[in-house]
Amino acid sequence: MLHLLKIDLKKMTSYRTFWVVCGLYFFTLGMTTASGMEFLKWLVRMGASFGTEINITRIPFYHFPDVWQNITYVSGFFKAILAFMVVISITNEFTYRTVRQNIIDGLSRKQFIISKVLTNILLSLMSMLMVFVIALVTGLVYSPTIVFTDLVMDLEFFGAYFLEVFAFLSFALLLGMVIQRSGLTIVILVLSQMIEAIIRANVDDYVPWLIPYFPMESISNLIPLPFPRYVFREIQDYVSITSVLVVAGWTFVFNYLAYLKLKKSDI
Protein backbone atom coordinates (compact mmCIF):
# COMPACT_ATOMS: atom_id res chain seq x y z
CA MET A 1 0.00 0.00 0.00
CA LEU A 2 2.66 2.46 1.09
CA HIS A 3 4.65 1.47 -1.99
CA LEU A 4 1.72 2.45 -4.26
CA LEU A 5 1.37 5.79 -2.49
CA LYS A 6 5.08 6.42 -2.96
CA ILE A 7 4.77 5.69 -6.68
CA ASP A 8 2.03 8.26 -7.13
CA LEU A 9 3.79 10.83 -4.96
CA LYS A 10 6.94 10.34 -7.02
CA LYS A 11 4.98 11.42 -10.09
CA MET A 12 3.67 14.51 -8.33
CA THR A 13 6.54 15.79 -6.24
CA SER A 14 8.65 16.77 -9.24
CA TYR A 15 5.70 18.37 -11.00
CA ARG A 16 5.73 22.12 -10.62
CA THR A 17 1.98 22.56 -11.27
CA PHE A 18 1.31 20.30 -8.30
CA TRP A 19 3.28 22.51 -5.92
CA VAL A 20 1.79 25.71 -7.33
CA VAL A 21 -1.80 24.47 -7.07
CA CYS A 22 -1.30 22.94 -3.63
CA GLY A 23 0.54 26.05 -2.45
CA LEU A 24 -2.25 28.30 -3.67
CA TYR A 25 -4.82 26.01 -2.11
CA PHE A 26 -3.28 25.99 1.34
CA PHE A 27 -2.47 29.70 1.14
CA THR A 28 -5.97 30.87 0.20
CA LEU A 29 -7.58 28.37 2.55
CA GLY A 30 -5.39 29.51 5.42
CA MET A 31 -5.75 33.20 4.71
CA THR A 32 -9.50 33.09 4.28
CA THR A 33 -10.30 31.03 7.33
CA ALA A 34 -7.87 32.90 9.55
CA SER A 35 -8.99 36.35 8.54
CA GLY A 36 -12.68 36.10 9.47
CA MET A 37 -12.15 38.60 12.26
CA GLU A 38 -10.70 41.09 9.81
CA PHE A 39 -13.78 40.59 7.67
CA LEU A 40 -16.01 41.29 10.63
CA LYS A 41 -14.02 44.44 11.46
CA TRP A 42 -14.47 45.59 7.88
CA LEU A 43 -18.18 44.93 8.27
CA VAL A 44 -18.16 47.11 11.38
CA ARG A 45 -16.41 49.97 9.55
CA MET A 46 -18.94 49.71 6.73
CA GLY A 47 -21.77 49.60 9.26
CA ALA A 48 -20.37 52.60 11.11
CA SER A 49 -20.35 54.70 7.97
CA PHE A 50 -24.04 53.87 7.55
CA GLY A 51 -24.75 54.72 11.15
CA THR A 52 -25.33 51.16 12.33
CA GLU A 53 -23.32 49.71 15.11
CA ILE A 54 -22.32 46.07 15.21
CA ASN A 55 -20.58 44.66 18.19
CA ILE A 56 -18.33 41.99 16.79
CA THR A 57 -17.23 40.73 20.12
CA ARG A 58 -20.81 39.54 20.49
CA ILE A 59 -20.37 37.22 17.54
CA PRO A 60 -18.43 34.21 18.85
CA PHE A 61 -17.23 33.17 15.40
CA TYR A 62 -13.87 31.95 16.60
CA HIS A 63 -14.88 30.80 20.03
CA PHE A 64 -14.64 27.16 21.05
CA PRO A 65 -16.60 25.10 20.18
CA ASP A 66 -18.27 27.24 17.46
CA VAL A 67 -15.00 27.65 15.62
CA TRP A 68 -14.86 23.96 14.66
CA GLN A 69 -18.07 23.95 12.68
CA ASN A 70 -17.58 27.49 11.32
CA ILE A 71 -14.14 26.86 9.92
CA THR A 72 -14.77 23.36 8.60
CA TYR A 73 -17.87 24.72 6.88
CA VAL A 74 -16.04 27.60 5.17
CA SER A 75 -13.03 25.43 4.28
CA GLY A 76 -15.33 23.08 2.41
CA PHE A 77 -15.65 25.58 -0.41
CA PHE A 78 -11.96 25.31 -1.24
CA LYS A 79 -12.03 21.58 -1.91
CA ALA A 80 -12.69 22.32 -5.59
CA ILE A 81 -9.11 23.61 -6.00
CA LEU A 82 -7.73 20.39 -4.57
CA ALA A 83 -10.08 18.50 -6.89
CA PHE A 84 -8.61 20.36 -9.90
CA MET A 85 -5.24 19.00 -8.88
CA VAL A 86 -6.65 15.49 -8.77
CA VAL A 87 -8.18 16.01 -12.21
CA ILE A 88 -4.84 17.21 -13.60
CA SER A 89 -3.06 14.27 -12.03
CA ILE A 90 -5.36 11.64 -13.54
CA THR A 91 -5.92 13.25 -16.96
CA ASN A 92 -2.16 13.72 -17.36
CA GLU A 93 -1.84 9.95 -17.16
CA PHE A 94 -4.12 9.69 -20.17
CA THR A 95 -2.73 12.58 -22.23
CA TYR A 96 0.84 11.37 -21.75
CA ARG A 97 -0.44 7.76 -21.96
CA THR A 98 1.68 6.97 -18.93
CA VAL A 99 -1.13 4.88 -17.46
CA ARG A 100 -0.49 2.49 -20.35
CA GLN A 101 3.21 2.32 -19.62
CA ASN A 102 2.54 1.92 -15.87
CA ILE A 103 0.43 -1.16 -16.63
CA ILE A 104 2.99 -2.48 -19.11
CA ASP A 105 5.73 -2.04 -16.52
CA GLY A 106 3.85 -4.25 -14.08
CA LEU A 107 1.26 -2.27 -12.13
CA SER A 108 -2.15 -3.92 -12.12
CA ARG A 109 -5.12 -1.71 -12.94
CA LYS A 110 -6.37 -2.08 -9.40
CA GLN A 111 -3.00 -0.98 -8.03
CA PHE A 112 -3.03 2.04 -10.32
CA ILE A 113 -6.40 3.17 -8.96
CA ILE A 114 -5.36 2.43 -5.39
CA SER A 115 -2.26 4.60 -5.82
CA LYS A 116 -4.49 7.51 -6.89
CA VAL A 117 -7.02 6.90 -4.10
CA LEU A 118 -4.25 6.81 -1.51
CA THR A 119 -3.00 10.18 -2.72
CA ASN A 120 -6.56 11.51 -2.39
CA ILE A 121 -6.70 10.23 1.18
CA LEU A 122 -3.37 11.87 1.94
CA LEU A 123 -4.48 15.20 0.44
CA SER A 124 -7.74 15.07 2.41
CA LEU A 125 -5.86 14.28 5.62
CA MET A 126 -3.42 17.12 5.07
CA SER A 127 -6.25 19.52 4.35
CA MET A 128 -8.03 18.35 7.51
CA LEU A 129 -4.88 18.78 9.56
CA MET A 130 -4.32 22.27 8.17
CA VAL A 131 -7.90 23.30 8.94
CA PHE A 132 -7.56 21.86 12.42
CA VAL A 133 -4.41 23.86 13.10
CA ILE A 134 -6.01 27.08 11.84
CA ALA A 135 -9.16 26.52 13.87
CA LEU A 136 -7.13 25.66 16.97
CA VAL A 137 -4.89 28.72 16.67
CA THR A 138 -7.67 31.17 15.88
CA GLY A 139 -9.79 29.62 18.61
CA LEU A 140 -6.97 30.04 21.14
CA VAL A 141 -6.41 33.63 20.02
CA TYR A 142 -10.02 34.81 19.97
CA SER A 143 -11.79 32.77 22.65
CA PRO A 144 -12.15 34.93 25.74
CA THR A 145 -11.85 31.96 28.06
CA ILE A 146 -10.54 28.55 27.18
CA VAL A 147 -12.58 25.75 28.64
CA PHE A 148 -11.22 22.30 27.95
CA THR A 149 -14.66 20.73 27.54
CA ASP A 150 -15.54 23.33 24.87
CA LEU A 151 -12.26 22.65 23.14
CA VAL A 152 -12.84 18.93 22.73
CA MET A 153 -16.52 19.37 21.93
CA ASP A 154 -17.79 18.88 18.36
CA LEU A 155 -14.49 17.54 17.06
CA GLU A 156 -16.48 15.13 14.87
CA PHE A 157 -16.70 17.98 12.35
CA PHE A 158 -13.14 17.14 11.35
CA GLY A 159 -14.15 13.60 10.53
CA ALA A 160 -17.00 15.00 8.49
CA TYR A 161 -14.67 17.50 6.83
CA PHE A 162 -12.24 14.73 5.88
CA LEU A 163 -15.08 12.71 4.38
CA GLU A 164 -16.40 15.75 2.53
CA VAL A 165 -13.05 16.44 0.87
CA PHE A 166 -12.27 12.79 0.18
CA ALA A 167 -15.71 12.18 -1.34
CA PHE A 168 -15.32 15.18 -3.64
CA LEU A 169 -11.81 14.17 -4.67
CA SER A 170 -13.13 10.67 -5.42
CA PHE A 171 -15.77 12.24 -7.61
CA ALA A 172 -13.08 14.27 -9.39
CA LEU A 173 -11.03 11.11 -9.91
CA LEU A 174 -13.98 9.32 -11.48
CA LEU A 175 -14.80 12.25 -13.77
CA GLY A 176 -11.17 12.51 -14.87
CA MET A 177 -11.05 8.78 -15.49
CA VAL A 178 -14.17 8.85 -17.63
CA ILE A 179 -13.56 12.09 -19.56
CA GLN A 180 -9.77 11.86 -19.74
CA ARG A 181 -9.32 15.49 -20.79
CA SER A 182 -8.45 18.01 -18.11
CA GLY A 183 -10.24 21.08 -19.47
CA LEU A 184 -13.58 19.40 -20.03
CA THR A 185 -13.35 17.52 -16.75
CA ILE A 186 -12.79 20.71 -14.77
CA VAL A 187 -15.74 22.43 -16.47
CA ILE A 188 -18.03 19.49 -15.70
CA LEU A 189 -16.70 19.27 -12.15
CA VAL A 190 -17.51 22.93 -11.57
CA LEU A 191 -20.93 22.59 -13.17
CA SER A 192 -21.82 19.34 -11.43
CA GLN A 193 -23.14 21.16 -8.33
CA MET A 194 -25.38 23.26 -10.54
CA ILE A 195 -26.48 20.40 -12.77
CA GLU A 196 -27.43 18.38 -9.71
CA ALA A 197 -29.28 21.36 -8.22
CA ILE A 198 -31.34 21.68 -11.41
CA ILE A 199 -32.16 17.97 -11.34
CA ARG A 200 -33.09 18.18 -7.66
CA ALA A 201 -35.33 21.18 -8.27
CA ASN A 202 -37.16 19.25 -10.95
CA VAL A 203 -37.75 16.07 -9.00
CA ASP A 204 -38.34 17.35 -5.46
CA ASP A 205 -42.11 17.56 -5.94
CA TYR A 206 -42.31 13.91 -6.89
CA VAL A 207 -39.67 12.22 -4.75
CA PRO A 208 -38.82 14.59 -1.89
CA TRP A 209 -37.41 11.73 0.21
CA LEU A 210 -34.74 11.14 -2.45
CA ILE A 211 -33.21 14.62 -2.23
CA PRO A 212 -30.76 13.95 0.66
CA TYR A 213 -29.35 10.99 -1.24
CA PHE A 214 -28.08 13.04 -4.19
CA PRO A 215 -24.25 12.98 -4.16
CA MET A 216 -23.47 16.71 -4.10
CA GLU A 217 -26.38 17.41 -1.78
CA SER A 218 -25.28 14.73 0.68
CA ILE A 219 -21.69 16.00 0.60
CA SER A 220 -22.81 19.54 1.43
CA ASN A 221 -25.14 18.20 4.15
CA LEU A 222 -22.21 16.73 6.05
CA ILE A 223 -21.37 20.03 7.70
CA PRO A 224 -24.55 22.16 7.94
CA LEU A 225 -24.47 25.93 7.50
CA PRO A 226 -23.63 27.27 10.98
CA PHE A 227 -24.11 31.03 10.64
CA PRO A 228 -27.87 31.39 11.18
CA ARG A 229 -27.19 30.66 14.84
CA TYR A 230 -25.82 34.19 15.18
CA VAL A 231 -29.21 35.59 14.30
CA PHE A 232 -30.82 33.29 16.85
CA ARG A 233 -32.00 30.59 14.52
CA GLU A 234 -31.93 26.90 15.24
CA ILE A 235 -29.17 25.08 13.34
CA GLN A 236 -28.01 21.52 13.13
CA ASP A 237 -24.81 21.65 15.18
CA TYR A 238 -23.91 17.98 14.87
CA VAL A 239 -22.95 15.58 12.12
CA SER A 240 -25.80 13.32 11.11
CA ILE A 241 -24.98 9.65 10.87
CA THR A 242 -27.24 9.28 7.84
CA SER A 243 -25.25 11.91 5.92
CA VAL A 244 -22.02 10.15 6.81
CA LEU A 245 -23.35 6.81 5.61
CA VAL A 246 -24.74 8.26 2.37
CA VAL A 247 -21.50 10.08 1.56
CA ALA A 248 -19.40 7.06 2.48
CA GLY A 249 -21.58 5.05 0.11
CA TRP A 250 -21.07 7.53 -2.71
CA THR A 251 -17.33 7.66 -2.07
CA PHE A 252 -17.13 3.90 -2.46
CA VAL A 253 -19.25 4.03 -5.62
CA PHE A 254 -17.08 6.77 -7.19
CA ASN A 255 -13.86 4.90 -6.57
CA TYR A 256 -15.27 1.56 -7.60
CA LEU A 257 -16.68 2.97 -10.84
CA ALA A 258 -13.28 4.53 -11.57
CA TYR A 259 -11.76 1.08 -11.14
CA LEU A 260 -14.38 -0.58 -13.34
CA LYS A 261 -13.84 2.02 -16.05
CA LEU A 262 -10.10 1.41 -16.09
CA LYS A 263 -10.56 -2.35 -15.97
CA LYS A 264 -12.86 -2.42 -18.97
CA SER A 265 -11.00 -0.01 -21.23
CA ASP A 266 -8.20 -0.60 -23.69
CA ILE A 267 -5.53 1.90 -22.79
Added chain:
Amino acid sequence: MNPVLKIENLTKNFGRLCAVNNMNLQVGAGQVFGMLGPNGSGKTTTLGMLMNVVNPTSGSFKWFGEEATHHTRKKIGAVLEHPIFYPYLTGQKNLELTAMIKGANEAQIADVLRLVELSDRKDDKYRTYSLGMKQRLAIASALLNDPQVLILDEPTNGLDPMGIAEIRELIKKIASDGRTIILASHLLDEVQKVCTHFAVLKKGNMVYSGPVEDVSKGAETVEVKADVDLTDALSSFQGSSSVLRENGYFEVTLTDGVKSKDLNRFLFEKGIIASHLVTKKKSLEKQFLEILAESK
Protein backbone atom coordinates in the same frame (compact mmCIF):
# COMPACT_ATOMS: atom_id res chain seq x y z
CA MET B 1 10.70 -27.17 -22.55
CA ASN B 2 7.97 -24.57 -22.16
CA PRO B 3 7.89 -21.86 -24.75
CA VAL B 4 8.39 -18.36 -23.38
CA LEU B 5 5.18 -17.28 -25.02
CA LYS B 6 2.29 -19.33 -26.26
CA ILE B 7 -0.65 -17.63 -27.96
CA GLU B 8 -3.85 -19.56 -28.59
CA ASN B 9 -6.70 -18.34 -30.80
CA LEU B 10 -6.14 -14.74 -29.77
CA THR B 11 -8.71 -12.39 -31.28
CA LYS B 12 -9.43 -8.69 -30.90
CA ASN B 13 -12.30 -6.84 -32.48
CA PHE B 14 -12.68 -3.08 -32.37
CA GLY B 15 -16.36 -2.81 -33.16
CA ARG B 16 -16.68 -4.35 -36.61
CA LEU B 17 -12.98 -4.15 -37.34
CA CYS B 18 -11.08 -7.32 -36.65
CA ALA B 19 -7.62 -6.16 -35.57
CA VAL B 20 -6.26 -9.59 -34.69
CA ASN B 21 -7.91 -12.75 -35.94
CA ASN B 22 -7.51 -16.09 -34.23
CA MET B 23 -3.78 -15.95 -33.80
CA ASN B 24 -1.70 -18.94 -32.74
CA LEU B 25 1.96 -18.50 -32.09
CA GLN B 26 4.84 -19.77 -30.02
CA VAL B 27 8.07 -18.04 -29.15
CA GLY B 28 10.87 -20.17 -27.71
CA ALA B 29 13.50 -19.11 -25.21
CA GLY B 30 16.42 -17.24 -26.71
CA GLN B 31 14.71 -16.50 -30.00
CA VAL B 32 14.84 -13.08 -31.56
CA PHE B 33 11.38 -13.08 -32.97
CA GLY B 34 10.42 -10.61 -35.66
CA MET B 35 6.82 -9.62 -36.21
CA LEU B 36 6.39 -8.27 -39.67
CA GLY B 37 3.46 -6.65 -41.30
CA PRO B 38 2.37 -3.50 -43.00
CA ASN B 39 1.05 -0.64 -40.91
CA GLY B 40 -2.29 -1.51 -39.34
CA SER B 41 -1.76 -5.26 -39.60
CA GLY B 42 -2.32 -5.81 -35.87
CA LYS B 43 1.24 -5.96 -34.54
CA THR B 44 0.82 -3.35 -31.82
CA THR B 45 -2.65 -4.62 -30.89
CA THR B 46 -1.21 -8.10 -30.44
CA LEU B 47 1.62 -6.81 -28.28
CA GLY B 48 -0.88 -4.65 -26.36
CA MET B 49 -2.90 -7.75 -25.52
CA LEU B 50 0.23 -9.60 -24.45
CA MET B 51 1.00 -6.73 -22.05
CA ASN B 52 -2.61 -6.55 -20.77
CA VAL B 53 -3.28 -3.01 -21.90
CA VAL B 54 -5.71 -4.21 -24.56
CA ASN B 55 -8.40 -6.63 -23.42
CA PRO B 56 -8.68 -9.57 -25.86
CA THR B 57 -12.08 -10.32 -27.35
CA SER B 58 -11.34 -14.03 -27.11
CA GLY B 59 -8.47 -16.47 -26.93
CA SER B 60 -5.65 -16.71 -24.46
CA PHE B 61 -1.92 -16.54 -24.06
CA LYS B 62 0.61 -17.76 -21.57
CA TRP B 63 3.90 -16.25 -20.55
CA PHE B 64 6.47 -18.72 -19.20
CA GLY B 65 3.78 -21.40 -19.22
CA GLU B 66 1.46 -19.60 -16.80
CA GLU B 67 -1.46 -17.23 -16.88
CA ALA B 68 -0.33 -13.64 -17.20
CA THR B 69 -0.62 -11.37 -14.15
CA HIS B 70 1.02 -8.07 -13.33
CA HIS B 71 3.82 -10.07 -11.72
CA THR B 72 4.67 -11.70 -15.06
CA ARG B 73 4.80 -8.28 -16.71
CA LYS B 74 7.55 -7.23 -14.32
CA LYS B 75 9.76 -9.89 -15.92
CA ILE B 76 9.11 -8.48 -19.38
CA GLY B 77 10.57 -5.25 -20.66
CA ALA B 78 8.35 -3.65 -23.25
CA VAL B 79 8.16 -0.52 -25.35
CA LEU B 80 5.02 -0.36 -27.46
CA GLU B 81 4.61 2.04 -30.38
CA HIS B 82 6.58 4.95 -29.02
CA PRO B 83 8.40 5.84 -25.82
CA ILE B 84 6.08 6.92 -23.01
CA PHE B 85 7.42 8.90 -20.07
CA TYR B 86 6.45 11.81 -17.85
CA PRO B 87 7.69 14.81 -19.86
CA TYR B 88 8.23 16.95 -16.78
CA LEU B 89 10.46 14.40 -15.06
CA THR B 90 14.15 13.91 -15.81
CA GLY B 91 15.37 10.73 -17.49
CA GLN B 92 16.75 9.58 -14.17
CA LYS B 93 13.49 10.24 -12.28
CA ASN B 94 11.47 8.49 -14.97
CA LEU B 95 13.65 5.42 -14.65
CA GLU B 96 13.41 5.58 -10.85
CA LEU B 97 9.64 5.48 -11.23
CA THR B 98 9.81 2.49 -13.59
CA ALA B 99 12.19 0.76 -11.19
CA MET B 100 9.71 1.32 -8.35
CA ILE B 101 6.87 -0.16 -10.38
CA LYS B 102 8.94 -3.15 -11.49
CA GLY B 103 10.45 -3.66 -8.09
CA ALA B 104 13.90 -3.33 -9.63
CA ASN B 105 17.00 -2.26 -7.78
CA GLU B 106 17.68 1.45 -8.34
CA ALA B 107 21.36 0.66 -8.69
CA GLN B 108 20.58 -0.78 -12.14
CA ILE B 109 19.59 2.64 -13.44
CA ALA B 110 23.15 3.82 -13.85
CA ASP B 111 24.01 0.62 -15.75
CA VAL B 112 21.17 0.80 -18.24
CA LEU B 113 21.77 4.51 -18.78
CA ARG B 114 25.39 3.75 -19.57
CA LEU B 115 24.35 0.96 -21.94
CA VAL B 116 22.18 3.31 -24.00
CA GLU B 117 24.71 6.14 -23.61
CA LEU B 118 22.42 8.59 -21.88
CA SER B 119 24.37 9.00 -18.62
CA ASP B 120 25.35 12.60 -19.31
CA ARG B 121 21.78 13.67 -20.10
CA LYS B 122 20.08 11.82 -17.24
CA ASP B 123 19.32 14.97 -15.26
CA ASP B 124 17.63 16.75 -18.13
CA LYS B 125 13.88 16.71 -18.43
CA TYR B 126 12.48 14.05 -20.74
CA ARG B 127 10.72 16.61 -22.92
CA THR B 128 14.06 18.10 -23.95
CA TYR B 129 15.25 14.79 -25.42
CA SER B 130 15.57 14.15 -29.15
CA LEU B 131 13.57 11.29 -30.65
CA GLY B 132 16.61 9.03 -30.70
CA MET B 133 17.29 9.73 -27.03
CA LYS B 134 13.66 9.03 -26.16
CA GLN B 135 13.88 5.68 -27.95
CA ARG B 136 17.10 4.87 -26.13
CA LEU B 137 15.61 5.84 -22.76
CA ALA B 138 12.67 3.56 -23.53
CA ILE B 139 15.04 0.68 -24.18
CA ALA B 140 16.92 1.51 -20.98
CA SER B 141 13.65 1.45 -19.05
CA ALA B 142 12.68 -1.88 -20.64
CA LEU B 143 16.00 -3.32 -19.52
CA LEU B 144 15.40 -2.53 -15.86
CA ASN B 145 14.77 -5.53 -13.61
CA ASP B 146 16.81 -7.72 -15.93
CA PRO B 147 13.87 -8.95 -18.04
CA GLN B 148 13.83 -12.44 -19.55
CA VAL B 149 11.86 -11.11 -22.49
CA LEU B 150 12.18 -7.83 -24.29
CA ILE B 151 9.39 -6.52 -26.51
CA LEU B 152 10.31 -3.75 -28.89
CA ASP B 153 7.77 -2.19 -31.19
CA GLU B 154 9.32 -0.25 -34.06
CA PRO B 155 12.37 0.64 -31.99
CA THR B 156 14.06 2.46 -34.85
CA ASN B 157 11.03 4.44 -35.95
CA GLY B 158 11.97 7.97 -36.88
CA LEU B 159 15.68 7.50 -36.25
CA ASP B 160 18.48 8.59 -38.56
CA PRO B 161 20.69 5.88 -40.14
CA MET B 162 23.24 6.20 -37.38
CA GLY B 163 20.59 5.89 -34.71
CA ILE B 164 19.15 2.85 -36.48
CA ALA B 165 22.58 1.22 -36.57
CA GLU B 166 23.09 1.99 -32.86
CA ILE B 167 19.78 0.46 -31.85
CA ARG B 168 20.48 -2.57 -34.01
CA GLU B 169 23.83 -3.10 -32.31
CA LEU B 170 22.12 -2.69 -28.96
CA ILE B 171 19.54 -5.34 -29.85
CA LYS B 172 22.27 -7.74 -30.95
CA LYS B 173 24.18 -7.08 -27.75
CA ILE B 174 21.07 -7.76 -25.66
CA ALA B 175 20.21 -10.88 -27.67
CA SER B 176 23.71 -12.26 -27.19
CA ASP B 177 22.97 -12.44 -23.43
CA GLY B 178 20.47 -15.17 -24.27
CA ARG B 179 17.40 -13.04 -23.76
CA THR B 180 14.27 -13.56 -25.80
CA ILE B 181 13.38 -10.59 -27.93
CA ILE B 182 10.14 -9.91 -29.74
CA LEU B 183 10.62 -7.23 -32.33
CA ALA B 184 7.75 -5.71 -34.28
CA SER B 185 8.80 -3.85 -37.34
CA HIS B 186 7.97 -3.04 -40.90
CA LEU B 187 11.63 -2.58 -41.69
CA LEU B 188 12.40 -5.94 -43.22
CA ASP B 189 16.06 -5.53 -43.50
CA GLU B 190 16.19 -4.76 -39.81
CA VAL B 191 14.40 -8.00 -39.00
CA GLN B 192 16.63 -10.00 -41.36
CA LYS B 193 19.71 -8.58 -39.73
CA VAL B 194 18.82 -9.33 -36.13
CA CYS B 195 16.06 -11.93 -35.98
CA THR B 196 16.22 -15.71 -35.79
CA HIS B 197 12.50 -16.28 -36.35
CA PHE B 198 9.72 -14.24 -37.83
CA ALA B 199 5.99 -14.13 -38.42
CA VAL B 200 4.08 -12.13 -40.99
CA LEU B 201 0.80 -10.45 -40.14
CA LYS B 202 -1.68 -9.14 -42.63
CA LYS B 203 -4.93 -7.49 -41.68
CA GLY B 204 -4.96 -9.26 -38.35
CA ASN B 205 -4.18 -12.69 -39.77
CA MET B 206 -0.90 -14.45 -39.29
CA VAL B 207 0.02 -15.57 -42.76
CA TYR B 208 3.46 -17.00 -42.13
CA SER B 209 5.78 -17.98 -39.33
CA GLY B 210 9.16 -19.70 -39.39
CA PRO B 211 12.90 -19.32 -38.94
CA VAL B 212 14.65 -16.52 -40.81
CA GLU B 213 17.29 -18.90 -42.17
CA ASP B 214 14.57 -20.72 -44.14
CA VAL B 215 14.22 -17.59 -46.23
CA SER B 216 17.56 -18.13 -47.88
CA LYS B 217 16.94 -21.84 -48.35
CA GLY B 218 15.53 -23.24 -51.54
CA ALA B 219 16.56 -22.32 -55.06
CA GLU B 220 19.69 -20.25 -55.42
CA THR B 221 19.98 -17.44 -57.90
CA VAL B 222 23.27 -16.61 -59.55
CA GLU B 223 24.16 -13.47 -61.38
CA VAL B 224 26.77 -14.00 -64.10
CA LYS B 225 28.52 -11.92 -66.67
CA ALA B 226 31.35 -12.65 -69.09
CA ASP B 227 33.11 -10.87 -71.91
CA VAL B 228 31.44 -13.19 -74.43
CA ASP B 229 27.76 -13.78 -75.01
CA LEU B 230 26.48 -16.41 -72.60
CA THR B 231 23.04 -17.09 -74.08
CA ASP B 232 23.94 -20.35 -75.78
CA ALA B 233 26.18 -21.63 -73.05
CA LEU B 234 23.62 -21.01 -70.33
CA SER B 235 20.76 -22.53 -72.24
CA SER B 236 22.69 -25.76 -72.46
CA PHE B 237 23.35 -25.83 -68.72
CA GLN B 238 21.27 -28.61 -67.15
CA GLY B 239 21.00 -27.25 -63.64
CA SER B 240 19.02 -24.10 -64.33
CA SER B 241 15.31 -23.65 -64.11
CA SER B 242 15.28 -20.23 -65.69
CA VAL B 243 17.64 -17.74 -67.26
CA LEU B 244 16.81 -14.08 -67.34
CA ARG B 245 18.70 -11.24 -68.86
CA GLU B 246 18.72 -8.19 -66.68
CA ASN B 247 20.84 -5.02 -66.76
CA GLY B 248 23.54 -6.71 -68.80
CA TYR B 249 23.75 -9.63 -66.37
CA PHE B 250 22.29 -13.06 -66.66
CA GLU B 251 20.22 -14.15 -63.74
CA VAL B 252 20.24 -17.90 -63.48
CA THR B 253 17.87 -19.60 -61.07
CA LEU B 254 19.38 -22.97 -60.18
CA THR B 255 17.43 -26.14 -59.58
CA ASP B 256 17.51 -27.72 -56.12
CA GLY B 257 20.87 -29.15 -55.12
CA VAL B 258 22.79 -27.29 -57.81
CA LYS B 259 25.22 -24.76 -56.45
CA SER B 260 26.80 -21.72 -57.99
CA LYS B 261 30.17 -23.47 -58.09
CA ASP B 262 28.63 -26.08 -60.42
CA LEU B 263 27.73 -23.35 -62.86
CA ASN B 264 31.16 -21.86 -62.56
CA ARG B 265 32.79 -25.22 -63.33
CA PHE B 266 30.45 -25.77 -66.26
CA LEU B 267 31.33 -22.43 -67.82
CA PHE B 268 35.02 -22.98 -67.21
CA GLU B 269 34.88 -26.37 -68.90
CA LYS B 270 33.24 -24.67 -71.85
CA GLY B 271 36.20 -22.36 -72.00
CA ILE B 272 34.28 -19.35 -70.73
CA ILE B 273 35.64 -17.35 -67.84
CA ALA B 274 33.04 -15.36 -65.96
CA SER B 275 34.05 -11.82 -65.09
CA HIS B 276 31.24 -11.55 -62.54
CA LEU B 277 29.58 -14.32 -60.59
CA VAL B 278 27.47 -13.61 -57.50
CA THR B 279 25.30 -15.95 -55.49
CA LYS B 280 22.27 -14.02 -54.45
CA LYS B 281 20.58 -14.73 -51.16
CA LYS B 282 16.87 -14.43 -51.28
CA SER B 283 16.06 -11.35 -49.29
CA LEU B 284 13.42 -11.24 -46.58
CA GLU B 285 11.87 -8.37 -48.46
CA LYS B 286 11.32 -10.55 -51.50
CA GLN B 287 9.98 -13.36 -49.36
CA PHE B 288 7.76 -10.97 -47.43
CA LEU B 289 6.23 -9.50 -50.56
CA GLU B 290 5.71 -13.01 -51.92
CA ILE B 291 3.95 -14.07 -48.71
CA LEU B 292 1.73 -11.03 -48.75
CA ALA B 293 0.92 -11.55 -52.42
CA GLU B 294 0.15 -15.25 -51.93
CA SER B 295 -2.16 -14.62 -49.01
CA LYS B 296 -4.52 -12.42 -50.98
